Amino acid sequence: MSTWKEKLRRTVTVEPVIFLYMTSTFIVTPAYQQMIITKVCQQLLKNDTICNNPEHHKDEEEVQVKASYILLLFNATLSLVSIPPAILLGSWSDHAGRRTVMAFPSVLSLLSGGLLLAIDLLDNRNVYWTLMAAALVGLTGGHVSIFLSCFSYLADLSMGSNSSRTLRMAVAESMIFMGGMIGFLLGGFLEQKYGLKASFGAYMGCHVLALHYIILWLRDPMSVKSTLTVPSEDDTVKEEAQADQSGVFILKYAKLSFKAVFKRRPGQDRLKLHFLIICTFLNNLVAVGDQSILLLYLKYEPREFTTALFGVFNSARMLLLGFGLLGLFPVLMRCMKEMTLAKLSAVFRSASYVLLALSNNTKMVFLVALVGAPAGISQAVIRSLSSAIVEPHEQGAMFSFSASVEASCILIASSIFNGLYPLTLSTFPGMPFIIMAAFMLIVLILLQWISEMPTTQPRLVL
Known part of the structure; x- marks a missing residue:
């Protein structure tokens, strides 16, 4: 029974953590x-009669414009506060373990949910x-801390097998x-049937389950660092003493994150890593921008979505x-290489945003949901x-840097x-989605560039 349980622990790992966190996010958004x-x-x-019935004020342009700017402030607050922790926590998780970093976001999300409910x-x-609720999260x-800790955890488990790593990720x-599917469907139902209070309660409940x-x-995987690059005891003691004496213990982890990304690597691996991080930035820029304006866009004429229909659409899209x-x-x-699939994915995503911009x-x-499935x-x-x-010992540091880039997307995408959305509302409301499609074409170009770079020999895993 113990062996069976350990095998199950290695099979079902961080997936429920990501599922619960994202369910809560898509319920509350x-x-x-x-x-x-x-x-x-x-x-x-x-x-109050008009405003408590969203369908009655969906065409009020003044409400749309001001609400868009407040959502911009909300996302800007979330982004600016998220960047410093994102830079530090990945490198720290390389030493302190992944589970601690996974648990942090759910703890403060409970407080944020309580404030939104109040x-x-x-x-x-x-x-x-509401800006205080954004700051608490x-x-x-x-979510970037959840991603960096969870994907670092999977990288630890699948070290030495590229195909296994790709499939697990x-x-x-x-x-x-x-x-997202469950979150949007459940959120739309709760909001329509029981009001916003039920949605905020379900949001908090997801974080309780995740904790x-x-x-x-979960158990922290045995660090592969010890089997590959084992620093001498004297070096470790010396580094810790220097960090303590200088009083820059926190900055040490930030430095490790930057070092993992900018250090020299064999062949063109460093440039390849930089291009991949830019692709991550553009992918997340588009994803955050999508969720920032999609509700406003779909509720505006001539689409005139209700809150329930918005939930159904997002559920279908996520499914x-x-x-x-x-x-x-x-x-x-x-039958196809993973890089080829990645490029096709970027093409379909770009096409889906063009279609969304033209949808009436x-x-x-x-x-749009069908075209964007890949x-x-x-x-x-x-x-x-x-x-x-x-x-292997740089996984958390690299994902930490990538996570800080993702956190900056919240501010940049909202800006x-x-x-842009209020400025184009009276002429072409779908213009922001055309910009998103253009960003995805840039991702396609970068992926093609990466695929033409020579590959280096894989590291020997002992």
Whole structure:
């Protein structure tokens, strides 16, 4: 029984953590967006009857514009607070273990959920209190800390097998979309049936489950660092003494993150890693921008989505993205190279955003979900290739740097898309999605460039 349990522990690892965290994120995202829209409406129109029924004020351009700018402030706060923890926590997890870093975001997300619930319950609370909720989530890096710790964990387990690593990371990446499907579907149902309070309660419940899973089930994998690059005891003592004496213990981990990315590597591996990080940046820039304005865009005429229909669309979209990684990707890996699949994924994602920009009815919007089904493949391949380039003891440091880049996307994407959307609202509301499609074409060019670089010999794993 003990052997069976250990095998199961190595098979089912961080996937439920990502699933629960992303489920909670996709439950709360439309909920706080809707709360911001409603509170802005109450402030501007002074009419609770209209503002408590979202379908009545969806065409108010003034409400849309101000709500977009407040969402920009929300995302800017989340991004700025997230960047420092994201830089530090990955390198720290290389030494302190992955589980501790995984647990941090859920602890403060519980506090953030409680604050959002209080803002909703108290009618006289100013909409700007939501910025405090964003800051609480950002203090431990938010979802980027979950990603860096979970993908570092998988890199530790699959060291020495590139194909196994790619497939495991694809499964973990699919949990983002499966969590999105459940989150959007459940969030839309709870909001429609029981109101925002139920959505915030479900958000907190997911984090309680995630904490219990991390504490009771997960075990930190044995560090491969000890088998490959074992520093001498004198060097370790010397480094620790220097860190303690200089009082820059925290900066030590930030330095390790930068070193893992910018150190010299065989062949063109360093340049390849830099290109992969740029691809990660652009992928996340588009993903954050998408979620920042999608609710506003779909509720605006002529699409006129209700909150429930928005939840159904996002659930269908996430289900197809998850199927693309869990079902389509392993099958296609048998007959096509992973880099080829990554490039095709970028093409389909770009096409889906062009279609979304031109959509003027419900059928066209739902067709976007079908066209974009393979869109998640590219990021899974990018994570696997990045992990294969760095040394085993640099996994957390590399993912930490990548996570800080992802955290900066929240601010940059909000600045671009939440700032652009009000400006194009009266002429071409879909213009931000055309910009997203252009970014995906840049990812395609970079992936083609990477695929033409000579490969270096894989490291010998003892």
